[in-house]
Amino acid sequence: MSKRLMAAVVAACMCFGLLACDPATPNKPVLVFSAIPDQDEARLIERFGKVSTYLSEKLDIEVRYVPVKSYAAAVTAFRNNEVQLAWFGGLSGVQATQLVPGSRAIAQGVEDPRYVSYFIAHRDTGIVAGDGFPEGLEGRSFTFGSKSSTSGRLMPEFFLREQFGKSPEAIFSRVGFSGDHSATIALVQSGAYEVGALSYQVWDKEVADGTVDTDKVQVIWTTPPYPDYHWVIRGDVDATFGEGFAGKVQRALLELDDRDVLDAFPRQKFIPATNDDFLPILDTARSLGLMD
Amino acid sequence: MNTTASRLRHTTLILAVLGLLALLLADISITTRDPGIELAHIGNGFLTPDFFSTEKLWQALGYTLAFALQGVAVGSAGGFLLALLWRWRAVRAxxxxVRAIHELFWGLLFLQVFGLSTLTGLLAIAVPYCGIFAKVFGEFLEESDRAPARALPTGSDAFSSFWFARLPLVWQHMKTYGAYRVECAVRSSAILGFIGLPTIGFHLETAFRQGEYSTGAALLYIFLVVILSLRLWLRPVLLPLWLFATLLWAPPQASVTSGRLIRFLSEDIVPAPLRQSQWQWSELADWLLKLLQEQILPGVGQTLVLGMAALLATGILALMLFPLISSQFGHRLSRGAGHSLLVLLRTLPEFLLAFVFVLVLGPSMLPGILALALHTGAIVAHLCGRFTDTLNLRVDAANGLNRYAFEVLPRIYPNFLAFLLYRWEIIMRETAILGVLGITTLGFYIDSAFSELRTDRALVLIGAGVMLNIAVDAISRGLRQRLRLRHGLTDQN
Structure with missing residues (x-):
């Protein structure tokens, strides 16, 4: 009996514990934004929480950040109007603007018009960086990042096809998708895959943080530049939040000069962007059969 | 000779040959070069768990339990109603x-319509569980003794005869099975975090993929404690209270607009060629043929190879592990240790095992086979071990290896085979999660289709998976009938 009683007490306590963290229900329209989980995922809320605080002050409206698990989830949430504003990669951005009529790119990082990917290789492969495209890639095992990543999949695949005239499956002995940029580094470093491709920013950051053993894994090639990350806002925000709201959000992003907030992306600053800036990405995605 | 024993031998031989063939076909090379650093990091993480680095940990735990309890409640109620109509072929089909589709894929489908909401979490568990409950409850009722119902006076109404003469016979089994399902549901609910629902799996997957092993280890410890202590605090008496609490805290809701549902049905799931204004049948045929050649056939092939190889490994592992917990072998201490090992193996999510094996062994099919076999092998070993406790051996029966080979194994072999065949279908379902991790089973292509936002392709691929699973289920049922294997009521689906 005492056991049962104890179980009941514990249960009751936990119920109240659960009730205590009941999320508040909003009644004013809330701007919800999200971002593709491209790196440093364990601290998404910490990273993007600062952004919502900044936007909230600037726009004088409640701004909430929702973490998502995948690039596709970010696009789906945007399409379903669960989020109205999103920090997308090149590919997810054009997917979103294609799926949601009226939505448009409003800002990009100053680095983004000329983004690049790094190809990295395990030291044991003997492949080293040189002038031009490295020799000896054929027949190796190779990992992309996320299936929907621009710098971890789309553009590397494009350049590989351009270089070899055949699909990655035909070039390499094994092709995998690590899921994200940090995982690509870990897998190539452990030798699970011999070669990989990823965003230059993530590589540079991890090297600076000292989490990469550069004796084991090295950059062997840098791709030509292409446009990548950008902010996209839904076309119907003006109707929900008032006339000229999209413009206000754009100004807020362009005026952002708080280092702490910018480091969440990480970007030096934001500059204007339009949908047309990302047409090359759309064409590439179509040519690779990733979009219809 | 066509004896029961020869049939058992034949079946075993066929399964073993198929399993070996699958192992030959499977890519099981070890490709990794120096997993040492990463393994050291993982080991270090498990020794220094960090319980405070996860954002919104308690919320994640709350959602994990909420989806699980609500899902089981709705699923068991729905399953019970369907079980009443079990003699109808349409209901069985x-x-x-419904149960051939993995929770993950139900989740991904509901995400398209209901978004990242509590309703998606509830439905992703409730719908497949409804199918599972319907089958198990239906079979309970089918197999129960009809004598009490027949003994009722003629003219007793249907409701009374069901309520007083049929239900009481199976009620206890249904309760036991329901309790087991709650444990499964907590695991399923955690797994739903992989596709973005805010359960503990969300953080667990992130932590391990990002190499934050201290955080990951802490989450895993919490998850294990929750699962293992379930029986202590999830008393049947308290179930309504818990359910009420989860309903208050995470009421199943979604801000769904009718437009979204219509768009899903009339646009998203319509095959791409049909969405053009003027389409021709040949375009649809080309689309299907391409999908069949490039994704369905390779995917089904790899799924079968992985499934058969894992089934063989499961069988061998189970035969090796069951003596650890059997009262016919060892002593109290060794059995205690054996129980702990088996519980640990079957509670660890396959995903995690596979993930660690990929780091150690490299990205082939081997990590998948090992992960599935360790997990399922532990379950089958547990069931077999428990069954041996009911055996009454002679006092002077042999000991050691002779006892195993000549006394115990022959007596439990039919049950072992029955458990294994039952698990086959489940192994095939679970290959889905390994597909999401990158092993090119059907699940891999389904995951790709969702990440390319091509729900139409995903649906066709899921359909192929359903057909495969139903075929496997039919073969398994046929084999069991041929061998006259009955699972009694101990099946743990």
Missing amino acids: ASAI
């Missing part, structure tokens, strides 16, 4: 289709 519908429940087979």
